[in-house]
Amino acid sequence: MSTIASELKNTPKGLGGHHPNNAVLSKWVVETAALTKPDSIFWCDGSEVEKEYLTEQAVAQGVLVKLNQEKLPGCYYHRSNPNDVARVEQCTFICTDSQEDAGPTNNWAPPAEMYAKLKGMLAGSMIGRTMFVIPYLMGPPGSPMTKVGVEITDSIYVVLNMRIMARIGKVALEQLGASDEFNRGVHSMLDLNPDRRFIVHFPKDNTIISVGSGYGGNVLLGKKCLALRIGSYLGRDQGWMAEHMLLLGVEAPTGEKMYVAAAFPSACGKTNFAMLIPPPQFAGWKITTIGDDIAWMKPGPDGRLYAINPENGYFGVAPGTNRKTNPNAMTTIARDTIYTNVALKPDGTVWWEGHDDPAPAECLDWKGNPWTPASKEKAAHPNSRFTAPSLNNPALDAAVNDPAGVPVSAIIFGGRRATTMPLVVQAFNWSHGVYIGATMGSETTAAAVGVAGQVRRDPMAMLPFCGYNMSLYFRHWLNMRKLIKFPPLIFTVNWFRKDKEGKFLWPGYSDNMRVLNWIFERCAGHAGANETAVGWAPKFKDFNTTGLAGFGEKEFDEVQKIDREEWYRELLLQDELFFKLYERLPKEMIFQRELLVSRL
Ligand code: GTP
Ligand code: SPV
Numbered sequence: 001m002s003t004i005a006s007e008l009k010n011t012p013k014g015l016g017g018h019h020p021n022n023a024v025l026s027k028w029v030v031e032t033a034a035l036t037k038p039d040s041i042f043w044c045d046g047s048e049v050e051k052e053y054l055t056e057q058a059v060a061q062g063v064l065v066k067l068n069q070e071k072l073p074g075c076y077y078h079r080s081n082p083n084d085v086a087r088v089e090q091c092t093f094i095c096t097d098s099q100e101d102a103g104p105t106n107n108w109a110p111p112a113e114m115y116a117k118l119k120g121m122l123a124g125s126m127i128g129r130t131m132f133v134i135p136y137l138m139g140p141p142g143s144p145m146t147k148v149g150v151e152i153t154d155s156i157y158v159v160l161n162m163r164i165m166a167r168i169g170k171v172a173l174e175q176l177g178a179s180d181e182f183n184r185g186v187h188s189m190l191d192l193n194p195d196r197r198f199i200v201h202f203p204k205d206n207t208i209i210s211v212g213s214g215y216g217g218n219v220l221l222g223k224k225c226l227a228l229r230i231g232s233y234l235g236r237d238q239g240w241m242a243e244h245m246l247l248l249g250v251e252a253p254t255g256e257k258m259y260v261a262a263a264f265p266s267a268c269g270k271t272n273f274a275m276l277i278p279p280p281q282f283a284g285w286k287i288t289t290i291g292d293d294i295a296w297m298k299p300g301p302d303g304r305l306y307a308i309n310p311e312n313g314y315f316g317v318a319p320g321t322n323r324k325t326n327p328n329a330m331t332t333i334a335r336d337t338i339y340t341n342v343a344l345k346p347d348g349t350v351w352w353e354g355h356d357d358p359a360p361a362e363c364l365d366w367k368g369n370p371w372t373p374a375s376k377e378k379a380a381h382p383n384s385r386f387t388a389p390s391l392n393n394p395a396l397d398a399a400v401n402d403p404a405g406v407p408v409s410a411i412i413f414g415g416r417r418a419t420t421m422p423l424v425v426q427a428f429n430w431s432h433g434v435y436i437g438a439t440m441g442s443e444t445t446a447a448a449v450g451v452a453g454q455v456r457r458d459p460m461a462m463l464p465f466c467g468y469n470m471s472l473y474f475r476h477w478l479n480m481r482k483l484i485k486f487p488p489l490i491f492t493v494n495w496f497r498k499d500k501e502g503k504f505l506w507p508g509y510s511d512n513m514r515v516l517n518w519i520f521e522r523c524a525g526h527a528g529a530n531e532t533a534v535g536w537a538p539k540f541k542d543f544n545t546t547g548l549a550g551f552g553e554k555e556f557d558e559v560q561k562i563d564r565e566e567w568y569r570e571l572l573l574q575d576e577l578f579f580k581l582y583e584r585l586p587k588e589m590i591f592q593r594e595l596l597v598s599r600l
């Protein structure tokens with residue numbers, strides 16, 4: 001499928017020319033156009049008419065395929081270049097003045113050098129093409145936590161995805177007014193040559209430049225680039241936190257309600273957990289979604305930690321999503337959704353590994369090649385995705401647009417670990433919780449280019465997303481405790497522990513409600529726990545297993561097991577990260593490590 005956008009045809013009157021009343025913004029757009037030399041400039045207003053027109057243009061250009069509108073109303077299909085299907089961590093840079101500010105876990109280059117290189121690549125890069133200007137909001141309109149960004153892009157696919165993932169157009173320009181405080185994002189596809197692919201952040205200038213890719217996290221600049229990398233950098237100086245966390249509401253049959261934030265690495269279960277439907281044994285319990293990927297959190301006037309979801313849509317993993325694992329997601333993506341790199345069936349619907357429907361007798365795979373169940377390769381790319389509006393989610397929380405955000409009672413860290421890590425434990429206190437988050441390990445997944453399935457340290461699920469020195473990020477976490485009078489309790493979970501045969505020890509998905517139930521009761525001060533070397537663990541009698549066939553005390557002990565030999569190995573793996581970060585590592589992290597060793 002062509003990824004080259006040609007000039008737009010027959011633009012209706014009134015579209016594309018929504019100039020802002022903001023001199024700084026206008027000047028920056030003119031300068032960027034002088035560099036990239038597009039044929040035309042299209043200002044996005046975010047309207048429905050605009051969406052219809054741009055969708056039509058994208059179909060005419062072959063960027064989108066219209067899906068079966070009876071079965072999937074408002075849905076479209078996209079294939080990205082096969083060399084461009086995931087985030088590229090090795091091409092992602094944090095360009096602070098000194099390398100130490102970016103820290104040992106980020107790629108760094110001197111800002112002046114990087115600007116010069118990128119400007120060289122951007123020179124004339126939009127000749128013959130349309131340059132779209134997308135003003136957008138990260139966060140609910142009118143919230144003091146909300147940030148304005150403007151993304152310039154030559155990809156119509158980016159425009160149509162951004163209008164699902166963020167609040168774009170008029171609403172953003174209104175919030176911006178005449179202010180010069182907005183994130184400047186420039187994206188150009190170039191020729192999609194992986195050697196000329198760079199995702200670069202200039203935190204001091206609140207600027208992002210992304211070239212050579214058309215894939216989600218590399219090009220939807222409000223998401224990982226602004227909301228996490230630039231966001232974390234701003235949050236450190238401004239006393240708030242930008243985290244790779246889902247946000248959910250949990251309401252008990254009594255009407256008591258809490259909000260929970262959870263950090264799991266990419267493709268480790270955030271979207272699924274955020275949309276969880278409790279199993280039948282939990283009649284009267286309700287889970288609602290605030291967000292599925294990113295949380296911005298700030299202490300509120302009542303001394304609690306308040307969170308918003310800066311996004312307005314879901315960019316979710318397709319494989320494994322079905323009516324059984326995630327019915328709310330299936331409803332969400334039944335309309336108004338862009339599918340990327342899944343398989344295309346002859347009837348104009350879509351399929352992926354782990355779909356409810358059986359594998360189609362024939363279809364086109366994510367590369368556009370004929371595929372049958374006998375094919376050796378996967379029909380959908382393991383990192384194939386859907387882009388769907390939050391509004392479609394039947395479990396959307398009523399407070400999702402609340403400018404004040406929601407108060408967070410619990411923070412959960414979780415990795416994908418076949419061994420060692422128990423299903424759930426609670427940290428002894430905030431700084432122990434920070435240590436648990438900081439030393440998190442997880443198996444790599446298809447969400448980033450590279451070998452999948454290897455355990456690496458992924459502190460707070462932020463390894464690829466922290467916009468400054470990771471040691472100082474730990475320090476910021478520790479410091480936040482002083483700003484929060486009533487801090488959330490901190491927990492760690494692992495849905496992915498396996499037995500010797502490689503079978504999951506825990507059913508996961510909707511049954512994760514059982515873990516959430518214990519966490520809720522701990523926050524409410526009801527549930528009991530045992531002290532272990534690694535934290536407070538549920539007693540079997542405090543853990544609701546009713547209706548969980550084949551899961552008794554023996555299975556519970558197995559999934560909760562703390563094996564000393566495994567933990568000694570774990571400590572060595574943690575040391576690797578600590579050695580790398582040693583220079584500026586907060587002393588508390590070393591002390592917590594020593595305490596753990598002595599408890600073990
Ligand atoms: P990003 O969008 O990349 O940040 O991912 P995410 O953290 O939102 O992950 P998501 O919920 O999309 O899940 C990723 C994969 O893990 C999917 O294939 C899911 O089916 C699978 N998964 C999610 N929850 C569970 C669980 O509880 N148990 C098991 N075994 N698999 C799960
Ligand atoms: C992730 O990789 O954590 C994602 C997908 O949520 S992306 O938008 O590509 O970052």
Ligand code: MN
Pocket residue numbers: 244265266267293
């Ligand atoms: Mn993510």
